[in-house]
Amino acid sequence: MSASPTLPGADWLAALDEPAWLVDAAQLTLLQANPAAAAWLGQPLDQLAGRAADELLPSLEDAVFWADVRAGRPGRLVSDTELPRGDGQVVQIHRRIVPLGPQGEAAACYLVSLRDRSADSRVARERETLLAELRATLEATADGILVVDIAGRIRAFNRRFAAMWDLPAAVLTEQDDPAVLDWMRQSVLQPTDYQRRLDEIDAQLLLSATDTVPLLNGTLLERHTQPQWSAGRPIGRVYSFRPLHRGRAALPREEEAVLSSGEDELTGWPNRSALLTCLDEAVIRARTSGQSLTVLCVEYDRQALFAVDGDARARVMADLIEGLRAHLNASQRVARLGAARFAILLPDASEARAAPLVHRLLDTARRSAQGLLATAGVPLQIGMAVYPQSGLGADDLLQHAEQALHRAQAQAGADAADPLAWLQVHQLTAQPLPDGRRQQRLERAVHEGLAHPAFRLHYQPRVDSHTGQVQAVEALLRWQDPEDGLLLPALFLPLAERAGLMGALDDWVMEHALRQAATWRAAGWVQSLTVNVSAAALCQPAYARRVAALLEATGWPARLLELDLQEAALQRDPETALYNLQALQRLGVRLVLDDWGTGDCSLGLLRRYPFHAVKLDRSLIRQVPRQAAENAMVQGLVSLARALGLQVLAEGVEHASQRQFVTQAGCDGWQGLLASAALDARACERGVLARAAALAQRVQAPPRAANE
Template identity: 40%
Template structure:
């Protein structure tokens, strides 16, 4: 072999040796071949080609070559090193002419490193596949055009992909399935378009599925050599996490016992109300409610019993407000109502509904009881610009209610800020009023009710008077409002009823049966045991029921009309006569009036004062008298002070009157002196109205 041929072989980068076609022995080799085979180049020369063959394919080739069948061979194979180790190679064997002689050129490339790299890649791929399948996230890999390159089992499970759909590998159907699975397919499609337009976009969002599952979706660009080649989508089931977060949010914003909003949530809602007020000028009110003597329930019946009561109170309060309003529990027995879009009238209406809700009897473990509350009202913006100010002022008003006797509501006024003297005066008056009841300092005066035609006394209105050793003569206009605000009006009303019945019974026993009229306050009328209390008082006094007339205002009767109707029917069943006081100043309908078992209409003094010169007042009085006649009712006018007024009323057909023209409210001795000269009045039930009253009493009245 010439030097030029050897030089050519040496210049080749791969391992090369020449095999003589006749002897099939190595006649030349380069250094790369010696290195591959692990020997010196000289040691390689002269070796038979078969000794280097490590596979049946190579053995077969060299056998055929020895038989003169010269064919080309190129494939992956192995070569045997001198130390016996088989080395993986990519080899080719070509028949060639070297220096005019036939030979085989054997070229080999060591594949050991390549195979190791491929093996490592296979291991890495297997590990990656195992990792992808074991992850809790669903994974989807796509190229930039959206074709699916890979997805794991978790992805299929999260999206509930059918097995046949997975087997088909139909990308369009898979994506359509996903789109139809979300609750907002339009928004889902829009977000996909935005992602497709930005190849390097990293994004995350939350998907709600029709199945109820909530998925967090994260998309990351997949890059190769710094260029985006696809996207990796991960989907994580966060249904439980969302639920837990919602539970935490609920716990953070609601009272654990009642489920009502707590102070934190109340603060958020007040902030929204403040924003609405600033934007649209909408007023709102805060009512702070504190249960009266609730500690007694916990102390005597136990904390668990008290908690059950609080839960029911929360339910009642929630039912008593509108949907736009809120009831929050601040702790213990303290609640706050946020009354949206409400001025003073709306706040007062809410307070009335709350008081009515609480006045219904509670029944737990066979025990019947009543819970009352003291309520303070603060209005925005007059009483505060933020939650703290409003709560402070509502609390001040509520505490004034507490100090005045409880079981009532009160608005915050400027005197709560600066009128400490006035507050002390009212507190002193309230205390003295309670002392007066306990020490029998009240007395009754009686204002005669006179037949318009004959001038005979046919009845009397019993009116409370108070003479105090320290305060002097306290007019009703001063202490009655305090009693109404504090709830003490109930006790006063009971006192008036019992003493009036006792006096009426004495007159009746003396042969002077006289109809006695007694005013009833709204709070007294709403007491659960009011009707039963009247019945007991009648029985205790022995006075026939038809000699007692209870005066109720229209506003009392139209509040909770069905309940009022039930109560007045129950009273009528006792034989008690019923009169509508201050008639004409309220809003009762004629249809409702016709359903009431009343016997008398009392014309309010505001219509009488300017008679007969006031044409408007005269027309109203005339209409009331005619209405009374049409309904078969007697009509009495109050506040009659002049003969001209009495004459006008007689011409209209008014049956009776009372007022200073005949006499003011008189002490007992003075009244009896007026009564003595006349023949005993004949007082009988008004049969036509009594017949109506005798109709079956609604079942709701049986609770009184």
């Protein structure tokens, strides 16, 4: 290289392992470089001298830096970025440009050095993948999982754990270990005994144990604890929780004694078991006298309580209890059902007579925090059930009051105009759904194993609009409930979602549908397979990998698999959903946005996620071609999807006029009762092919001009 002016001792460049070179501060040309730099830049070492500094690294950041130096604004640059090497490969690097020169004088030259971070990035990605798989494993189990370190700090927990303990949604993203642990203590029936047992477990690092934890809400949890090991030493503890019983189901004698202790340790008020006893007696009196009685379920906002720091939370809870007590008279009984949930029994009170107390509670919640009562300014929701309209027994009345409370909480969360308080009254329908008991049966069926004959798949064909041939078959889950018979998804999937079972059900559906499709393929019938994916499955980081493994195990081509996704599934965890959908697209799986036209129909949604098709919701198809507004909406949605390069499908086609309309509107395929109802596998084999041939003839025949 040329002997251009350099700093004394610049020969140290050659000793550096990382690419480095010196740039003349006046001319902004390269003075000297080391062999590693020549290898990086892909040019002979003796041809680098005199090269312009801003030509060596082709990035906007470098160009701006050297332009500032040229303009008399010297500085330094330290950043992580991606840059191409001389061989064209893009590499993650840590780049530094620093001035060199005597102390207090202007820089004589600049040192540019690069450090390859590809290995570090690869390790980081592998670590993130392992963490994502750990999170997916935690979310895949139906048990509640809590992982703590050797000092008792929380390391991880799954959503099932949060649901069991009624933790606010914010706890899933915020790290507040004391708040979580304190909430757990406040949620158990006997907090003193609970804490004593935890202390015993913590004192024995190697202890493995199983015991029971009764909660205020009537659930009895089976708690398993195991030490967590790493490198031959304990590093923490894993707790798993599983509900044993709900409500007043038959319990072993010793567990019945625990749940029937009668008094809440914190407040001195009745617990759930004692309340049900009082409610039984009140129902008998009301039945004899012909009077009504009312049950209120009141829950103060859990998120507001979690926002209170440490020791102050106990004082706030004490204030809430006293504030609630101040609203009641001597004839009204109050019980504690959860950490911040209470029940109020109003004997000889109709809905109208209960209204003043309800309004006092709601009005207090709307006051500022400086109000006279301790409950002022604390958000709450209320559910109400009235005898005999809402039920004829204590269990039904309390269950219906809590269901009304859940509706009030959902409505309060959706209505920004009045976020403090909402009231819901349970209305007894002609055939009330026994959600609690049905959910118990559903959980039992899943825990006993999804090979249980209670679960089965039915298949509905989708027809090509132009040829009438079968495009695909959609796998639809059914549950044979031992009491209520064969149930459609709308009657049990919400219960599965509430119990944290959707991930397990999704995996079962995917595996069994692929195996059935592979069996049909071996018999010579090859059609695309459509499977619905829930938000719980799509938000698991390893979901795409599990689909890939099932495709490989069954031998089913990825190009013949379609996944139907609803907009809500994309909104729960958008980043994880995008990662999974991109991975599935790379596999060759087709992605369909289901129930399109009922939500916001966001263009950003269709542009961000790699969908291949959209499926028009059946509520739109139900009104065509009779309603002009729906006709125009469907045609507009089809045009929009076409402009984005997406196929358009329709569901809910039940009449020939609807089929003719969606075909003329430009839909590529349709499904509904006009083609076939959802059939079991054998019926689908027998009937769908013959039906497809008949439909092909009908589609190709000239349409009737009269009233078809």
